[in-house]
Amino acid sequence: MNQLAATEVAAKPDRLVLGMMSGTSMDGLDLALVRVSAGPKPRLATLAHRTVPQPDSLALVPRQVLALDTAGLARLHTALGRFYAEAASAFCGGLGLSPDLVGLHGQTVYHEHGVTTLQLGDPHFLAEALHCPVVSDFRSADVALGGSGAPLVPFIDQLLLAEPGHTVVALNLGGIANVTILAGDGSVTGFDTGPANSLLDATVRAATQGRLTHDADGAWAARGRIDQGLLAELLAHPFFAMPPPRSTGPEEFGAAMAERLLHRSGLAEADLLATLTELTAQTIAQAIARHAPGAVKIVASGGGVRNAHLMARLDQALGDASLVTSAAAGIDPDAKEAIAFALLASLRIDRIPANLPAVTGASRPVLLGRICEM
Known part of the structure; x- marks a missing residue:
């Protein structure tokens, strides 16, 4: 042996x-x-x-x-x-x-x-x-x-993705979304921005009694309409106002919240999923605008990059910053x-x-x- x-x-x-x-x-x-x-x-x-x-x-x-x-x-x-x-x-x-x-x-x-x-x-x-x-x-x-x-991955992001003289943001779209801000001067910050897949997946499971585990490609959410009132309420969650360092998990943004929203919001499932997808996109974009205003590139990885609707909403929310996946750096997002x-x-x-x-x-x-x- x-x-x-x-x-x-x-x-x-x-x-x-x-x-x-x-x-x-x-x-x-x-x-x-x-x-x-x-x-x-x-x-x-x-x-x-x-x-x-x-x-x-x-x-x-x-x-x-x-x-x-x-x-x-x-x-x-x-x-x-x-x-x-x-x-x-x-x-x-x-x-x-x-x-x-x-x-x-x-x-x-x-x-x-x-x-x-x-x-x-x-x-x-x-x-x-x-x-x-x-x-x-x-x-x-x-x-x-x-x-x-x-998060612990920022140390690795610094090794693999930093570009001297430019601010690059490494974005992980796992159950929870988190960012690593690689500033052009070499400094590094990172934190959880809020939910990515955890809340969406939990909503799909609850809405289908477990028959489905996720919204493939975001197709269900893409058929829905964003409820601006509920979105504003969710954006007021105290986590999003916390300064870094901060972290969270599905205990906060998971099954309990999904079931509460399904029962209380009165929205059709597609509209709720559209609103929650927009919540992820907006909270990521707001965190980057607040803490990395000079970012020229957002490098995304994690299972969320396979959600075409989420990536489209995120690209829209980010404005002029370039959104790419880590495949552009030779690293498979999965x-x-x-x-x-x-x-x-x-x-x-x-x-x-x-x-x-x-x-x-x-x-x-x-x-x-x-x-x-x-």
């Missing part, structure tokens, strides 16, 4: 790293196999990526997770670990490649800004299956130093976060702090992630 220790991985000038990311929607696992050079400014080459659907038993909505007791959470932690190991083994085995290291984000089941964050998925199953170290639990160290543990956690794992092995206190609110830079070896 070829077992690699973290010290052996650290000694390699180049390493093969598997990044794994499961978002708040809990509907799929993103995997990306990346060749990474060691050091504080690593170079990378993405060799392959894939999204694996999560089994129905693990594709839980946040409300179902919050209803679990201690035994249920413990079983979910183990079941996710087994699923991650099986998916990673099949992915790497199909490529005929063995990673030197794994960066596992895990499944966020609860996040409360500045208070706590919890990701599940036992890394020991991965370490045993792939015979290499696994870095996981990336957010807790930042929380321990007074930070929110999110794989970007998995790639980011592969890089974060590599930085952890090299003992390089990878949080940005200006983004998370932590008191100082810190090493992110715990190393699991078998």
